[in-house]
Each structure stands twice: as structure tokens, then as C-alpha cells.
Amino acid sequence: MKKSSIFGLVIIAIAIAVIISTYSSSSTYGSFADAKQSGSTLQVVGHLNKEKELYYDAKRDANYFSFFIKDNKGAECKVIFTGTKPQDFERSEQVVLTGKMVGSEFHASKILMKCPSKYTQDKVEVTEVSAKQASI
């Protein structure tokens, strides 16, 4: 066999290995129910329940932040994050949590939040406009 064809085969093998490993290392999006059932690490998409308390008190523990998330199926769960409250968390519209269920709490190791109005600011906030009207 020619050297170039051997090399070609090696390349194809590596390429296939890359794709398979990507597939196997990829995670799944799930709900809190899935997380409870599987017990393994997965990603939950949901949104913050802004009516319940966001708890962070640096004086008691600088690495404890808890809040309540409603997942896309409507189930609500208490989430605990080992760290400080991410900047502007209250305003997030969608949250992607990576973590697993421990008992009845979801322990998140990563929080990714989307605040669509953050960079584009394509919303004139009603409160803001009225505040400006009052100032004249």
C-alpha cells in the first residue's frame, strides 16, 4: 500500500474518533426530574423565580448562593451555587445550570445566564421612561 493512502486512513480514523468522542462527551439538556432520576451531571434550562428569595450573605458564607429555578417543564427546585452571586443575576431571563441533584437540592457548578437586554438594550424600560418624564 502506498504511504499516502496509509496516511489518509490514519487521518480518517482520527477524524472519526474526534466526532465520536465529541458525541460521547456532549451532555444533555434535561429537567429537574431527569436530574433526580439519573443522579448524574446534566444541564437544566429554566428561568429564575423572582418571587422567591435569592439568598446570599457574605458574612455567613462567602461561597453560598441559593435561589429557585423553574425548569422548562414547570417544576421548581432550590438551586445552590458554591460561589458569589453572579453580577446582575436578578435580571436574567433564562438560566442554564450545569450540575446535579443532591437530595432535594440542585447543586450547580456552572451558571450561564442570558439577559437579552444587557448588551443590545433594545428595550426602553417603562420605568426608566416615566422617571425621565418626572424629571422635567
Place this chain on the structure above:
Amino acid sequence: MDTAFKGEHLIPGHLGQFFIVLAFGAAILSTISYFFAAHPNNKLDKSWLWLGRIGFWLNTTSVVGIGTCLFYIISNHLFEYHYAWAHSSRSLPVYYIISSYWEGQEGSFWLWGFWQAVLGNILIWKAKSWERPVMAVIALSQVLISSFLLGIEIFGTRIGSSPFILLRQAIEGPIFSRPDYLGYIKDGNGLNPLLQNYWMVIHPPTLFLGFASMVVPFAYGIAGLWQKRYKEWVNPALSYALFAVMILGTGIIMGSFWAYESLNFGGFWAWDPVENASVIPWLTLIGAVHVLIVYKNTGHSYFTALFLTLISFILVLYASYLTRSGVLGETSVHAFTDLGMNAHLVIDVLVFLVISVGLIVLRWKDLPISKKEEETYSREFWMFVGSVFLALSCLQLVVVTSIPVWNAVFGTKVAPPNDKVTLYNIFQGAFAVVVALFMGFTQFLKYKKTEPARFLITSVTYLVSSLLIGGVVVWLTGVYKLHIVFVLLTFASIYAVLSNIKVLIDALKGKFKLTGSAVAHIGFGLLLIGALISAGTSKVVSENTTGEQYSAEFAKTTDPRENIMLYKNQPIKMAGYEVTYTGDSVALPNHYFKVNYKKYDANGKVTEDFTLKPNSQANRKLGLVSSPDTRHYLFRDIYTHVTMAPIKYDDELQSQAEGGHEADADDDKNYDPAVPHEVAIGDTIRFREGFMVLKALNREAKIENITLAATDVAVGADLQIVAHGKVYMAEPVYLIKDNNGYDFAKKVGDVGLKLRLSKIIPAKGKVEITVYQQPESQKPYIVMRAISFPYINFFWSGTIIMVIGFLMSIFRRNKELKTV
């Protein structure tokens, strides 16, 4: 709209929009003219050529015109324009107006178009016989980029997004039905505080110059196929490819440096999709540069060279689709929104993909692909293999980064890897091991054929010496504790550096033309070593084991507890340092926290003493936005970043600064219940954080703004306060004026004390000192995170050396161009 709106300045917008349409039209004219000019029948007729040039010049003028109008709008705070309103504010300093220019997508498209126009003009000037076909491709690319700025509705769909759209057109709101609405829009949204950094002024232009210059080698490749000049295109394309690689590499590392210096994710690289998108085309073009050289020298690897050159530009377009279409959605921290240009971006990719594939298929039979096999002991073979491995590492990046795209295409719902950083590090590390090894031993091979015995002896000698040096490095830096891939990568990178040092030394002796590549390779090797050691052995030094145990489950978590809390003036021991939060300084909108680090030797003598000033902005719209501060040593950095602090919003601080200080009336509420102490001179009073001694009573105390009559008495208590190893003096005063007693309290902010001389008891020869202590919860504090990054300077210096190497190579290749 029939309403006449008051105070709007519509002329700059209309003018800008006119320039956009003109730029688009002129680019089309230029493309068509150059296309016909390139036709073999028109070689002698220069009218098409001139029409093409005029079109392109007109386009360049319009692009400059768009920029001028936009600059005028932003710098004059014309908030009736959405772009100015969304990205700037009145308080923004002039140099950041430039940053706000490219904060939005429209501005960055403009930047791209501007650089492409500049490059086009250079090509008109320099490209000579290549001008017609190459400029046809560049002008076509300019058509597409201009179209992204159009913002015009055609057949019911909006094409592109214009930066000159008015606020009232972009946003709906009842306020906009008022003719005097502009009176209420007092200020813009301002620039994201994270982007208010001098790196944001120079990083995007560099990056976009890199992206824009990728089109030039692509255009040469296409022109070569089109005009059947299959071999000639390689030489000019090589110089431009080197230029693109140098600029794009610089731009990427600038972004990385900016992230490290002023963002808070705690590192210089996070494998975020946006970062990946910029590094993917860089890697393929690096591969392309190598195989172009192979082809030039030996005639081998023609197809690989062509393929990598073309795919690099297509990947640039794919990257802009990834980052600008909003498809990354849930996977990226960078919030990119969908401006409704999804299809438009896809078309951009497809146009150039179809042209490339079409031409290759059309010309396939004529391509000068060599039928001969390369020798195993030849430089060209291993350069080729190395380039293919670079492309494979790209494949991994593309496949994983594009997971959201696969989801969109196949309707699946796959989430990206849970721990993508480790995944990428190991995969890319493994590819880097192979590439670095090739970078090493290929230096000992010659083109065509090398004598195996001699090659094996030298390459193995160098391999053994790099194993020895590498062993020491791995041991000293602690890399041996990491995954085996990183240990191997250390050896391989050192091997690459050593081999290329040998080449450099030889080159300095005479074979001067090889210096460029040797320097670039040494730089890249150092970059790998620096990245590997600093990222691999970086350590959070602010590990915190205190804190309440909220629940049994929480106590068991293995997540690192990386944040430490510091009360003001209470030192804490941390990784050999004594760390103290000593105070604040405010320069609106930044709030700086002074964090003092001290290191003592065995005898208790201070060996190091420095203060870092990480800062935060408490922004109403964005919350607490923090920037780190870093202590740089030669071989190590200490990175410090405030994650949480109870500070006031910047607008409150502003009004406080303007409106004077608040009334003192309720001040006592800020303290624990007062404790009175009866003391004589020399007595000591203890309090929670230290003690104080009444040194003397001063019968001639003075009080500001109060003149004392002869009958008045003012007594001051000289108190020496010792807390946290520091000594403070305070003198509360008791005043008898017109037979009424008053007392004037003194505060010692650093220890949270308020002291009153509340009574004088002449009978006992004592006085009563009332001590107010701030409760623990009222004391100022910060929560911070500190990370040490060892050997990170290798990363930065490696980059600089690599860029110098690229520059030297460009000069060499240009010299060759002239002599040919």
C-alpha cells in the same frame, strides 16, 4: 409618520444612509467591471479595468463617509439615532467613543468593510497582472459586507441592519408619538463598563484587520483557478497569508490579554465559542502557509495548499455566522443577538463556498497535483503531515463549537460538554504534542531527500536533551501532577524550541533567510509552554474553608470554595500572604478597593509589601461589574478580583458627591448600644477589636467653627487606640458654653468606632468615655478571589517573539517576490 419631531438632526443620518447605498452600489459596479476586465478577451481594453477601479474607489470613499457620519452622530450625542443611544452616553470619554463605535454589530461590519477597502486599494496599487481577477473577488466580498449595513426592506424582508436607524424607528413606545419625545431622551445607554478599556480601542481593529486580510490569499487562490495560473498565485498569496496570520494572531492574543487584565473569568483563555471562532481560521491558515511553502519548494501538496487557503476564508465567514446570528444562544457567555440576519449570514458563507467548490471541480483535471510520492525522510512530507494535523485540531474545534448548529440543522437537542475546558485542553493538547514534535524534528530534514542516519542522530540527540530539560521543568513547575498529555506537551514544546534555536544559530551564521521561521517557531513553542504551565498549574489562593454549613449536603460538595471575605482592616492569612482590605477610593464610575498584600520572613520582617486595586462599578443596568488587578512578577502573577462588595450604585454616589453628606441625626443607629466607661488618665478600655488608653486630658481643646469665650471650657480626651496592630489617635471633646454642656464625638472609621467624652466627674477625678462600636454586619467588607498564574510571561513573550518571526518571514518572502 406625519408628526414633525422637534430637535432631531436628520441630515447626518440621511447622508450616512446615502453613503451606505452608494457603497453597496459601487461595490457591485466594481465587481461586475473587474469580472469583465478579467476576461481574456478584454485584456487589452482598459475601460472595464478603469470602471472597476472607479467603482472600488467610490466604495472606499463611501465607507469612509459612513464612518464619518457615524462618528459625528456618536460624538455629538445625537440620541435620536439608535446606535448612539444604545452604545454611548454623554459621560463617555472621547477615546471610548471609538470603542462604542464597534460595540454593535453594525459598527464591526463597518470596521471589516473599512479594512477590506484599505486592502483593496493596496492591491490595486501592487497586484499588477493579478489586479483584475483578485479585485473581482475582493469587490464581491465588499458587496456582501456592504449589504449587511443596508437596512433596507426589499420584498418585505429587511436586508442588513443600518447604524443610522432612528431610535423611534428601532423601538416602539408610547413616548415616540410625542413630537417633543427627544426632550425626554437625555442620555444614552452608555458603553458596557467591561468594554471601557484601552484594549477595547485597539483589539477589535487588529482582529478585524486580521479577518479582513484573510480574503487576500483566498482571492489569489480563486484567481489562480479562474485564470488558469495554477502555480503563480502561490507566491503573492504566501506573503499575504503570513500577514493575515500575524495580524489575526496578534488580535486574538490581544483579546486574551484584555480578558486576563480586565475581565473576571480568571484566565486568559476560556474556549468560549467566540474565542474558538477566531482561532479556527487562524489554525487553518497557519497550515496553509506551511503547505504553500512545501508546494513552492517541491511541487508537492498542491491540493492541500489550495484547500487550506480557501477554507480559511470560508471559516472566517462561518465564524461570523456563528457569532453574529445568535445561533450559539445558550452556549456562549457573549450575548449576541439575532438581528434577523441569519439567512443573510448563511448566504454569505454559501456564496464563497459555492465559488470555491465550483472552480475546483471545474478545473480539477488541470490542477498540478503531483503523482509522485514524497520521500519519508523529507521535510515536505512532514510539513504536510503537520499541516494536516493542524487542520484536524481545527476539525475538533469546529465540531464541538458547532453543536448548536447541529441542533438547528438536525433538530436534535444535544447540550455542549459539561466540562468543555478540560475536553478542549486535552484534545487540543494532544494535537499540539504532535505538531510541536514535527516542529522540532522537521528542522533536521531537508527538502527532497535527507540521509536517514544523520537525521536520526541529530534529532534523537535533541530529543534526549529536551527530555532532560523537560524533566527538570516538569518537576519544578509541578506539571507532573497534571494529565499525561500536558507532560508530553511540555517535552514536545521544549524540543521544538531547542531545535529551532539550533536553526536560528545556524541561520545567524549564514543561512539568514531561515531566521524568520525559526524565530516564529521558538515564539510558538514558548507560547505553548507558557499557556500550558500557567493554565495547568494556576491555583486559587483564596480558598476558603470557613463559612457556615447550611446543610449536610452542602458541606459535602466538592466544588472549590474560591471566595474569601475580608472585613476592612482585618488581616487574613492566605497562601503565605497577609492580606488586608485597607480602604476604598472612588473615581466615578470606578470604585477601587485597596487590598494590601504582605509577606513576612521567618523573623517577622516584611519581605514583600504591595497594594492591588481591583475595581468595581455598581451599574444600575448591569449590576456589579468588576475588573481585576494583578501583581506581575517575572515568573508569576497574583490576580485579584472582587466578586462581591456592598457598594452604592454609581448614580447614588454621584448625587451624594453633588448634594453633600447626609444628616448625622440617625447616626447612632449604625452602632451597637453605647457602652459608657468611667476612666482616669492612664486607664485602658477594651473593645471587641482592640483597646484604647486615655493618655491625657487636654484643657485647651479647640473645636472648629466655634470661638470660645473666657468663661467657656473645652476639654479633650486624648485617646490612643490600638487595633489590628495599628495605632490611632482620637480626641472627643466636652464643651461647656454659656453653662450648657455639649459633647463632640470623634469617629475612627478604620476600626468602626465612635467615641464621646460624655461626662466629666471632677469629684472622682475621672471622665466618662462612651464607646460606640459598629456591629460586625455594618463594617465594610469585600468578597474576593485571588489566583496565582505561574510562568504566564512565557505566554505573552512567546506571542511577541512569534509575531516578530512572522514579520521577518514576510520581509523574506517579499524580497523573493521582487527577485523573481
